[in-house]
Each structure stands twice: as C-alpha cells, then as structure tokens.
Amino acid sequence: MPAKVISATAPWASDLNTGVAAIDNEHQQLLDLIYQAHLAAEQGIGTALLLAQARDLIVYTASYLRREERVMHAVNHPSLAAARVIQAEILQTLQHDFSTRSLSSESIAKFILFLKDCLVTHFKALEDSFSAINPALNLQIEEALSSSEALSASQVVNIYIVDDEQQHVDLMVEMTRIAGLSATGFTSSSQFIKQPIANTDIILLDLNMPDMDGIQVMRTLYDKACMPTYILVSGFDERVLHSAKQFADAKNIRVANKLSKPINTKKFIHYISQLHTEVRVALIQRQTQQPQNISPKARLSLEQLKTAITSGQLRLFYQPKLAMKNAKITGFEALVRLQHPELGLIFPDQFIAMAEQNDLISDLTNEVFKLATEDYLSFHAAGIDPVISINISAKDLLDLSMPERFAALAKAKNIPPEAITIELTETAILKSVSDSLDILNRLRMKGFSLSIDDFGTGYSSLVQLYQAPFTELKIDQHFVMRMLDDDEALSIVKICILLAKELKMTSVAEGIETREIWDKLQLLGCDLAQGYFISKPIPIDACCEWVNNNNHLPPPALSPRKSVP
Numbered sequence: 001m002p003a004k005v006i007s008a009t010a011p012w013a014s015d016l017n018t019g020v021a022a023i024d025n026e027h028q029q030l031l032d033l034i035y036q037a038h039l040a041a042e043q044g045i046g047t048a049l050l051l052a053q054a055r056d057l058i059v060y061t062a063s064y065l066r067r068e069e070r071v072m073h074a075v076n077h078p079s080l081a082a083a084r085v086i087q088a089e090i091l092q093t094l095q096h097d098f099s100t101r102s103l104s105s106e107s108i109a110k111f112i113l114f115l116k117d118c119l120v121t122h123f124k125a126l127e128d129s130f131s132a133i134n135p136a137l138n139l140q141i142e143e144a145l146s147s148s149e150a151l152s153a154s155q156v157v158n159i160y161i162v163d164d165e166q167q168h169v170d171l172m173v174e175m176t177r178i179a180g181l182s183a184t185g186f187t188s189s190s191q192f193i194k195q196p197i198a199n200t201d202i203i204l205l206d207l208n209m210p211d212m213d214g215i216q217v218m219r220t221l222y223d224k225a226c227m228p229t230y231i232l233v234s235g236f237d238e239r240v241l242h243s244a245k246q247f248a249d250a251k252n253i254r255v256a257n258k259l260s261k262p263i264n265t266k267k268f269i270h271y272i273s274q275l276h277t278e279v280r281v282a283l284i285q286r287q288t289q290q291p292q293n294i295s296p297k298a299r300l301s302l303e304q305l306k307t308a309i310t311s312g313q314l315r316l317f318y319q320p321k322l323a324m325k326n327a328k329i330t331g332f333e334a335l336v337r338l339q340h341p342e343l344g345l346i347f348p349d350q351f352i353a354m355a356e357q358n359d360l361i362s363d364l365t366n367e368v369f370k371l372a373t374e375d376y377l378s379f380h381a382a383g384i385d386p387v388i389s390i391n392i393s394a395k396d397l398l399d400l401s402m403p404e405r406f407a408a409l410a411k412a413k414n415i416p417p418e419a420i421t422i423e424l425t426e427t428a429i430l431k432s433v434s435d436s437l438d439i440l441n442r443l444r445m446k447g448f449s450l451s452i453d454d455f456g457t458g459y460s461s462l463v464q465l466y467q468a469p470f471t472e473l474k475i476d477q478h479f480v481m482r483m484l485d486d487d488e489a490l491s492i493v494k495i496c497i498l499l500a501k502e503l504k505m506t507s508v509a510e511g512i513e514t515r516e517i518w519d520k521l522q523l524l525g526c527d528l529a530q531g532y533f534i535s536k537p538i539p540i541d542a543c544c545e546w547v548n549n550n551n552h553l554p555p556p557a558l559s560p561r562k563s564v565p
Helices: 021-042 047-074 080-099 105-131 135-147 166-178 214-223 238-250 265-287 302-310 352-357 361-381 402-412 426-430 433-445 461-467 487-502 515-524 540-550
Strands: 159-162 184-186 202-206 229-234 255-260 314-323 329-340 344-346 387-391 420-425 449-455 472-475 506-510 528-530
Touching: 021 047, 021 105, 021 135, 047 080, 047 105, 047 135, 047 265, 080 105, 080 265, 159 166, 166 184, 166 265, 202 214, 202 265, 214 229, 214 238, 229 238, 229 265, 238 255, 255 265, 302 329, 302 352, 302 361, 314 361, 314 387, 314 540, 329 361, 352 361, 361 387, 361 402, 361 420, 361 540, 387 449, 402 420, 402 433, 420 472, 433 449, 472 487, 487 506, 487 515
Parallel strands: 159 184, 159 202, 202 229, 229 255, 329 387, 387 420, 420 449, 449 472, 472 506, 506 528
Antiparallel strands: 314 329, 314 528, 329 344
C-alpha cells in the first residue's frame, strides 16, 4: 500500500508533488519542521533556543538527504551520481550561510527561511526526476525508506572544556551556553581522561596543563582508540600550537581549530555553534552510508607483476598541468596503473615497492617511458603538443645506462627530448648522491627536463637544488592543501615559489583541490597548477577529450572535481 501523505502545516509544501507518495511525505515532514521553527522565531523565542533549532534543521536536512540517496540507490536511479554532488553542495551552502551570519534572532530567522528556499528548490527539481519512475517501484522506495535510519537530529555530541584556569573554564562554559549548547569543564586533565569520552565529542583543550599536558591527553585517548574532535588552545607560543597540530595530523587525530589566548569570546560562540553542527552532520553521513559488500581483493604476486610488465598490462593515466596565468594546458603527469585481467585496475602503491625489491624497477620504468612516448604521438595526432612528466624511482638512479636508453627511445620515435620531463623525489637523490648527479646531468644534457617532486619534505632540499640541474620545482601537496588555514604552510609555499624564480626554475603546485587555493597560488605567482580542482588522472582518450573541452577556458570556468583513488 502506498504511504499516506501527511497533512502539512507548512504552506510551502502545498504545491510539491513528485508523484511518489512516500517521497512527498518525506518532503512535507521536513518542511513542517522548518515551518515550526519559523513560527517559533516569529513568536520571539530566545536566541539560544533559536540557534539550537537552526542547527537541528541542518542536521535534519543531512538526514533527509541520506534517505533520499538510499531511495535513488534502491531504484537504480540514473541521476544518482549527480544527485550526490548536488546533496553535498546543498549541505555546504547551508553550513556556510549559517556560519557567516550574526548570532541574532533576526539573522537566524532569515537563515531558516533561506534553508526553506534551498530545499523547496531542490524538491521541485526532484519532481521531474521522479516523474518517470515506474509506479511498480513505489514499493521499493517505501522499503528503502523504512530500512533507513529515521529522519532525525538527535546525535549526541558532548563538549568538554579542559583548562587549568577555573576562570577560563567558567567563561568558555558560559560562552557555549550562549550558543545554545552545554559544556562540562575540567581544570585537571588527569581527571578529565577518566571520563567516558566518545569519538563524537568536542574537546577544547589547553596544551599547557600542569598535571598532564595537552599532547599527553591526545596521545592517551589515541592509545585507547578514542578519537574525538579537538580545539587546541595555548597562551604560551603559537609555534607550539602549530607543532601540536602536526602531531595530531600524523596520527589522524582531528584538530578542528587552534586558538591562542586570550580567546575572542564572540568568535568562539560563533565557531562552537558551527563546529557542533558540522560534527553532527558528519555523524549522519557516516551512520547512513550505503553498505558496501566488498570482498577483499587477492594481492598481486611477483610472477603476476613480471607478466604484467612484459605482456602489456601497464596503463598510463594522465593528470593535466595548467599555466596559472591563463589556465592553458602545458602538459600532463603520467601515472602508471596495472590493468590485470582478473584482479582489475591496480594502483602503484601495490606494485612499485615490489618491483624495487625484486630488481624489476628498471624494466617497469622502461615500459612506462615507452608507453609515454607512444602516447605522446597520440596526443600529437590529436593536435596536442604537451610536455609529459614521468616518475622514476630511487633505484633507477643506480642505472647508469638509463640516460642513453631514454634518449634512444625518444629519437627512434622522433620525439624532442624537451617534451619529456623526468620527475623524482628529493629523498630518491639522497640514496646515492654521486651516482644521482651523474645520471641527472646526463639526462639534462640530452635535452630532458628534470623536476624535483615533493619539494620541502626531505632533509637536504637546498643542497639538492644547488647540486642538481633541475628545471622544475613541485611544491608538495601537504603544504598546498593546508596553505589557506595554516600560516606556516603558506610561508613554505611562498618561499618555494620565490626560490624557483630565483633559480630560474618553473614552480608547480600539486594537490590543488579548491578554487580558493588556485586563486591564492595565482596571486603568489606560481607558474603551473595540478590537482583534482582541474582534473583527476584519466586515460589518454578521455584526456584528449578533456583538452578539447577545456583548453581555451579562463580560470573561472574550471570546476571542482571529486577526488578518487
């Protein structure tokens, strides 16, 4: 039997009709919750209560969108992939709008109406999407909804304030209350860690505690497999805050923010409200992910790797590099994959180390170089004349015949050496400095360009730049991805760009994932860009098509791409 549509108290729901009763019922339930919050705002409830209702509505929306995804998955809806992108954008838009509003009743009331408008627009778009659904699938839709977690905003996220100054604890507890939330304070970290802390909790943690410092607290909870979200606080030294964040990152401990004392209380009220919502939304998304029945893959054997290298199972995927001044394509980085007839597509982290340990890396590198030269000819035939970057291993730098072999391969196919860039990490050079310089200089003299990859992550970066004839410096994505939120990472990126200019090298930023990072790097004068904001690594046919569709677009036309393995 079709689900009965409830009577909506919200007048906004009256003209919504997808043709699927169970879905219309979902829409009306959510809009009814929004309408009730709207009425509460008009009746003048307190700001703290209104804030709490607004946060609940964002979480309800996340819950609804997960249920919507379940429905589309259940009926194998052709727009499921696009819907996931739209759903993520809706939540991002709502959270951004909420986080940028003033914490006044009037502003929050306007946010509630903004949320309503976003959802009504989304629901109306779904009318066409579901109008073609076979009525016979209604039962599957109802079953998908009934088996999903109920529309809810009841996720429990506790907030703890840990600081040895009682006055500061009291102040932060009060600021949290003003935000419409509650917090529990502790002046002893050793007493705090005895509490039943959950992974879903938020901890405002002072690093400089007398009985057990903040680093010890994080490590103790980490050893107990307890991974809450931290806001780190210190009145001692901002560098200590930064270093503590690096410690947390290394262990995948989530540090949402780091604050220096004295804390700006107005900003804290705003931020704790925002963070509490983000954590609850993340909980909804984790709890309602579509279950995946993935059987563990068999691992590639040594014999299978040997066969793959000699029987044409290696494939190259290409990630574009763009000139930052005009967004024109300058080249591609070739990234090797292994297409096994039984195991499927295998990524390099599963076979490069095996090749290095079993003296196969030279054969593998030669095959990659050969494939890249063949693909260069395919690019050329398609009207594209790129520079192709090829990664080599530290073990390759022990192969003294490599420069001549590469030059002979390029000459045999009439490919100019300057169309090939050899990439290697600075740590690879350190394996054997004298032999490295021998090979690198000979490669350069034969016309190949040389790129130092992951720059800034080794221990002798400046020595390598001084000794070796590099033409390109790739700024490690670890710094690029953090540069907008981490002043130290930003400083390193600035220095790398300046260093490249002084040494007459081309600077390349890898790991660009957002428009904001692109814009900042462009302002800093970085030469080339690479990352998922531009494109994921793709096979050559798709790459040629991508070039034809994007080569003449200005930077604003670039669209974010979702990361894939």
